[in-house]
Amino acid sequence: MRPVSVKICGLSTEPTLDAALESGADLVGFVHFPKSPRHVSLERAGALSRQAGGRVQRVVLLVDPDDALVTAAVEAISPDLIQLHGHESVERVAAIRRLSGRPVMKAIGVAAASDLAAVPAYAAVADRILLDAKPPKDAVLPGGNGLVFDWALIAQATLPTDWMLSGGLTANNVRDALLLTGTPALDVSSGVESAPGTKDPAAIAAFIKAARG
Numbered sequence: 001m002r003p004v005s006v007k008i009c010g011l012s013t014e015p016t017l018d019a020a021l022e023s024g025a026d027l028v029g030f031v032h033f034p035k036s037p038r039h040v041s042l043e044r045a046g047a048l049s050r051q052a053g054g055r056v057q058r059v060v061l062l063v064d065p066d067d068a069l070v071t072a073a074v075e076a077i078s079p080d081l082i083q084l085h086g087h088e089s090v091e092r093v094a095a096i097r098r099l100s101g102r103p104v105m106k107a108i109g110v111a112a113a114s115d116l117a118a119v120p121a122y123a124a125v126a127d128r129i130l131l132d133a134k135p136p137k138d139a140v141l142p143g144g145n146g147l148v149f150d151w152a153l154i155a156q157a158t159l160p161t162d163w164m165l166s167g168g169l170t171a172n173n174v175r176d177a178l179l180l181t182g183t184p185a186l187d188v189s190s191g192v193e194s195a196p197g198t199k200d201p202a203a204i205a206a207f208i209k210a211a212r213g
């Protein structure tokens with residue numbers, strides 16, 4: 001069986017990016033969303049991307065981007081994957097994939113079984129699907145809220161091969177998440193931070209060790 005793939009999202013500094021690489025992350029994510037404590041400019045994300053280049057898959061996270069932002073992000077970061085974490089429609093996901101010429105991963109917020117009904121339509125146009133906890137109605141951030149959803153819901157869903165689990169994962173619950181969902185890939189952000197937006201190298205190492213333990 002292939003070892004579980006791990007994405008560390010919301011990296012913003014060279015030392016924490018290095019910590020993710022040295023700990024064995026498969027993907028690293030750069031958040032470009034000004035309201036986020038993890039926001040990085042395209043220029044900064046580009047510098048981090050160059051540091052990581054060739055060693056790991058680089059992901060840029062965008063929220064309802066317009067065409068100009070997609071083009072600028074691709075130019076600055078040359079990402080291996082574009083993560084769409086807003087309210088992008090199926091048609092918009094397909095259009096962004098066409099425009100960018102890059103693989104895309106669509107995040108779908110899950111709070112109830114009915115939320116999973118959207119998966120097949122998105123899976124038909126996206127390269128990967130990310131199942132994340134649905135943010136609370138008044139949340140400022142559409143993701144990265146450290147919330148867990150009911151993993152038992154996944155058992156009822158038809159999922160594509162290339163899907164990823166996120167939402168409130170930590171070194172303490174990641175084994176249960178793997179056992180209950182059988183996910184081939186994990187995405188973590190706030191569970192490896194010492195404060196919002198501040199990644200903790202020790203927590204990154206502990207998470208990846210627990211995931212692969």
Ligand SMILES: O=C(O)c1ccccc1NCC(=O)[C@H](O)[C@H](O)COP(=O)(O)O
Pocket residue numbers: 009010031033036037038039061063085132141142143144145146147166167168169187188189190191
């Ligand atoms: O992290 C952010 O600040 C963020 C902002 C806007 C959209 C998405 C965002 N994060 C997404 C992720 O980091 C993950 O894909 C996922 O939501 C897991 O986050 P967490 O529950 O904090 O591990």
